[in-house]
Amino acid sequence: MPWSKPGGDEPPKPEGEKPSDGKRDVGRGPWGASGQGGSNSGNPWGGSGGGPFGGGNFGGGSRGPDLEALARKAQEKLRNLTSGDFSPRVLLLIGAAVGALWLSSGFYTIDPNQIGLNLVFGRYVGKTLPGLNYNWPEPIGQVLKLNVTDRNSIDIGSVGRADQPGAVEVPEESLMLTGDENIVDLKFRVIWQIDPAHPEYFAFNIKNQAETIKAVAESVMRDIVGRTQIQPLLTVARKVIEPQAQEATQKVLDSYGAGVEILQVQLLSVDPPPTVIAAFRDVTAAQQDRSRFVNEAQGEANSIVPNARGEAARILNAAEAYRAQTVAEARGQAARYSKVFGEYQKAPDVTRERLYLETMERVLGAGDKIILDRNSAATPLLPLAPLDAGSKSAPGGNP
Secondary structure (H helix, E strand, O other): OOOOOOOOOOOOOOOOOOOOOOOOOOOOOOOOOOOOOOOOOOOOOOOOOOOOOOOOOOOOOOOOOOHHHHHHHHHHHHHHHHOOOOOHHHHHHHHHHHHHHHHHOOEEEEOOOEEEEEEEOOEEEEEEOOEEEEOOOOOOEEEEEEEOOOOEEEEEOEEOOOOOOOOEEOHHHHEEEOOOOOEEEEEEEEEEEEOOOOHHHHHHOOOOHHHHHHHHHHHHHHHHHHOOOHHHHHOOOHHHHHHHHHHHHHHHHHHHOOOEEEEEEEEEEEEOOHHHHHHHHHHHHHHHHHHHHHHHHHHHHHHHHHHHHHHHHHHHHHHHHHHHHHHHHHHHHHHHHHHHHHHHHHOHHHHHHHHHHHHHHHHHOOOOOOOOOOOOOOOOOOOHHHHHHHHHHOOOOOO
């Protein structure tokens, strides 16, 4: 073992060395001889104790390291640092390193849904697109990152989403006066986003952007409702009001230079006030009954009027045909008379006889006839009626 145990044997001595008699040889050492007075001119550490810290011997001395000396040395070094005990070259290198670190802190990244606005001494100098960009670091420069593709929504007339449970109604926002001096409870939603073409308008032209959009949309909606009757509001006018409100709101915000795009205006609910909703339902039911009765009457009229018009047309057509027939017959008779008159002028007796015979033929030709000769005395007087009846009953008999 390199060290002796208490009460054990001493380590073997090198060859040629005298054995120890148990007493420490203090007169000789590896650094030269030392006297009994404690001086050690051969100590490489220059101290009286022979240790590297100016204290005693770590191997077997009774004194530890000198902590006060260490503290004094540390204080001296710190005093040298604070007193600027550096060369100009060292100071220049330190300043360059600090400046490089400060300048490198100006790099920043913009997400795909963002646009960055660069400020230098608080003044807007330009915008940056998504990716790695650079601007003067703080306190000279500053970067504002705006989410230009995110869709935002504002509900007017309620706190929270009006179409979901738990929303709190705000009557001072939802109650509006209509054009016919009725009150309607209207809740709607405005969907908007930052204008990607002019995000700097959104950042610098207006303050409290969401509150400004809400106030403008509410004002525009009140103006539209104030020019509309309540019945169309409750029924068919909803699809007309939404694009009108979107266009008017966008126009007002553009005049402010707000840098906002209104994507959509949605009417969530249009109802009468809760205190009079029962009366409005009765009115609506009565209006529906009136419309039903009108439709039924119109249907009945649609079935009767065409029939009457058809009958009138038929009568007119029949009258027109009778008129045309009568006129044609009269014209034919007139033409016939003109021809007969011409023949009569040529042969009056013959024509007169012929007219007589034709007339008698036309008159007597349609009925039964019995001819009696008044000048014949031999003809017996017979009952003519039974004879006539017998001739009718016997088709094959002789009259």
